[in-house]
Amino acid sequence: MTRNVKSQIWPQPDDGLSLTPDNGPLLKVEDVCLHFRASNGIVRAVDNVSFSLDHGRSLTIIGESGCGKTSLARAILRLLPRNVETYTGRVFLDGTDVMTFDEERFRREVRWVKMSMVSQAAMNSLNPVLKVGLQVAEPLLLDHRATKQEAVERAREVFRIVGIPPAFLDRYAFELSGGMRQRAIIAMALVAHPILVILDEPTSALDVLTQANIMNALKKIKKELNLNFILITHDIATSSELADEVICMYAGQLVEHGRADPFYLKPLHPYARKLMASVPTLRIEKKPDFIPGQPPSLLNPPEGCRFAPRCLERFERCQEEPPLFVRGNTAVKCWLYERD
């Protein structure tokens, strides 16, 4: 009989982190800033981003390359590179401000245990000299979270969940196909029973068929385990499959946050509108649109609204930075929505 691994992994109830819906939203991000030091100045990768995500809902973050999507995910999980200039703001996970935790406590109690991540270079994220089964069990073996037997048992379970035959537990990473490796990485993110999984472009570098398979697997996992996903992608077509809510980012800032269905049909922010118009569609005869100009440098972003220099609908107010205006279920950072 296997012992209940879950009871070993969950933090004890009195440590300030308990899973009760009364604590408000699952994740609440307030004014998170993440600036990097570069040789030619300060890169403002994430600038004053705030949003919240309720229990049982999944979120997609979309935007161009280099708009700060991955940096936002890293800021939430506190996976910071060495050249961080500023890292401020508050992150509430299930009502607890995890930003107040020191690094050791965060590592021990939050990262991977409550929030895990499938990183962008997922294909290369497997240790070439460890068997995949052991590699997937590895997060459980740290800090004696579980015995080796329990960990391997749990790895077998998550392999089943992501749809890898158990025989692959004994193989090395190079013996797996790209899709298999991606599934193994997802399995590794699930292994410690997190409540929130951040998927950073989980289907990039895969062919279309494998992408679809992975997305289907993720949908199944979401339903089966009642997990919350944050999906980061610039592939807007795939993003629509998993999302309950959408955040659109531009130049390090959140420009629109709303429910998925209205967003995909009729986005509000001029940038989001242009972005959606650039997606080719299968069934409707439509010429994909483009956005004039190029994304601003995050070293020296434009004053006021950062999209203004490329915006066809700009007016005088755009010289000042707009706040987030709430329109129904949607928050949008544009002066056009100042009055209802």
Added chain:
Amino acid sequence: MGPAQQQGNMKKQIRNWWGGLKSLRRYPSLVAGLLIILAFIVASLYAVVAVPYSEAIRLWRGGPGVWDENPKTAKPVWFDFFTTEKLSRTIRVTSQDQGAVHVEPLDDETDLVTIELPFNYDYDTFPRELNLFTDASTSLSASIFWYTPDGRVITIKEDREFRGATETYYISQDSGLITQLGNRLPHLVLFTDPRYEERVLKGDYQMALIAEVPQGGELSAKLVVYGEVQGLAGTDHLRRDIAVALLWGAPIGLIFGVLAAVGTTLITFLLSAVGTWLGGKTDSALQWLTQVNLIIPLLPVLIMFGYLYDRSIWTMLGLVIALNIFGSTMLTNRAMFLQAKESPYIEAAQAYGAKNFRIIFRYLMPRIAPTLLPQLVLIVPSFVFLEATLSVLGLGDPVMPTWGKVIYDGYNEGALYKGLYYWMVEPALLLMLLGIGFSLIGYSLDRIFNPRLRTV
């Protein structure tokens, strides 16, 4: 996992091993190198079993009684194959075995003892030397005669006084006898065919000792006719059998080389992994130490240490390891670790909370470890050569027989000048062979483990 499954796994593992061994055929140089090193290992094991360590040291130290019956600087016996003449070999005749002892009572108190020491001399070249070893219970006097095959009798010495103990009569160096033979060396004259100049008379010789021995006294004698060739490897100026040193040089050289290589490689590997991962001051300190150490020449430091402190091979081993840890491999390892350190899977490991220790030992080091093996095998001979170099410079271990010390002795005794090539060529050849063996293995392993060199 059930026992049946375990057994299946074991079978699978054995099959894997066998498959791996069979694939070695693709690398004939690896097989050749492995065979050479295997031969050295077998020779080392034989040396350790057949001649125990203390015995080897006793033999090599020499001293009275150990090598008395060996000729000086004799060539190895296989020299015989390359000459048309049959080279003389050492003959030992003792009164107990081959000889005959006749005792006649002379009067009430003394016996007349006649010891006959016959032997057959069937070689084309003259012997090197002639010595008579005697053991008498009391002091006595004896006359020594020499019977040649053609019936001549030569008086070697009349009424020589023997003290009551073991004694050696150096016939070849007896100045009286040399004068008596017309200023010619006894071991040449005694074996010369009188019909020709400088030609050996073959046949049955005999030496006779006639002595008056008090009743109840004992006298035994042993005649040694020293040959020109001796043993598989020849002998040196102290009559020592060089084969002892050549045989024992193998385990000493192998142990020194392998320990030094493993010691430096592993410690450097560990330090460079830790330094590169931690970065910052640790890394700087290691880099700084390495760069300073790279400028300091190794050999002068070892020579200075050897002269001032200690020349024991184990002290030298420790010093060699210590001085080689911060060597150029530290830099090459660091270059590889810097690359591996940035791998996404290391970042992933950090993401799920692996700490420094785990990352270094489970993620970083196994990644680079395969490149270690060829590196390790390739530096073994350089350490064996280093030990030989120290010995040749006179800084070898004072008691242990090593290849380097044989070369050192040969050099000091002017072996090449005197035409005693075997003395220095034999150990040099063994050193070369060992180096070639390790190089063959090392470069083949490099081809296997270094993906850029792998041939399709």
